[in-house]
Amino acid sequence: MRTKIDELFENLWNSYVDVTRSAKIIHSLLGSTQQKDVVNDHIALRTFNISNVCLDVLAAHFLNLGYQECGEYHFVAKKLYSKHFEHPNPAHPKVFISELLTEQFSPELQAIVKGMTANIDVATTSAANFLYSGTHWDIDFSTYQKLLEESEFAAWVAAWGFRANHFTVSNNSLLNFDSIQQINEAVKKAGIALNTSGGEIKGTPQQMLEQSSTMADRHPVKFSDGVQEIPSCFYEFARRYAKPDGSLFSGFITGSADKIFESTNAS
Ligand code: OOG
Ligand code: NI
Secondary structure, three states, X not given: OOOHHHHHHHHHHHHXXXXXXXXXXXXHHHHOOOOOOOOEEEEEEEEEOOHHHOHHHHHHHHHHOOOEEEEEEEEOOOOEEEEEEEOOOOOOOEEXXXXXXXXXXXXXXHHHHHHHHOOOOHHHHOOOOHHHOEOOOOOOHHHHHHHHHHXXXXXXXXXXXXXXXXXXXXXXXXXXXXXXHHHHHHHHHOOOOEOOOOOOOEOOHHHOEXXXXXXXXXXXXXXXXXXXXXXXXXXXXXXXXXXXXXXXXXXXXXXXXXXXXXXXXXX
């Protein structure tokens, strides 16, 4: 039976692949060796810490579906705060949500973000489609560039709005790929660039999580003064290791996540 959770992730996937051509290529590259479809380890969402659209507003959708808050992460230099959520049924992907700490930025950035988000009401943010509803504002390209000077994350949310910024393949569930290294080689062979910030593989077996990711595709965005191609979304790969009690580590590593954020930088 197709549950509400399945339906949500299907809609998130569709809005993600709409702007991420390489995700389809990688999905079939890895999935063609599977008996069943590729298993997602997690997805990630981004927002601003403005009360009507903040992390907790996005998270409410997952809490309503039975997800639980499981960890929090601070990114001091990038001025971001994140939480991750898990469902009691481990077959459902984990969810990583981040918000920009807007008060730590210039008055100009704060005014732009307030202007963009001011009129988004509860009816909009509580609707089932909010998590894949994209932008609710119109900005011109110079406003995007102004945000980019201060925060790549801010510019990304301004351009793409509410949608999954990446899906993550669970390496543990892949039949023909025994390591992140092996996945990385296959992805590079397909002509898709990896994020090399902090090395191609972030994390270690000792940290119980190894990750790698592509650099985001470039995709056209309609700004109020014309169309521009900018970085859209990326694909991530994660391999989890067992904790001393034998169960798989299910958290995230701040030092690795810090580098994964940079997958949407202009390469
Ligand atoms: C989230 C980056 C962190 C991970 O798996 O550590 C992350 C983002 O880019 O929004 O996804
Ligand atoms: Ni991730």
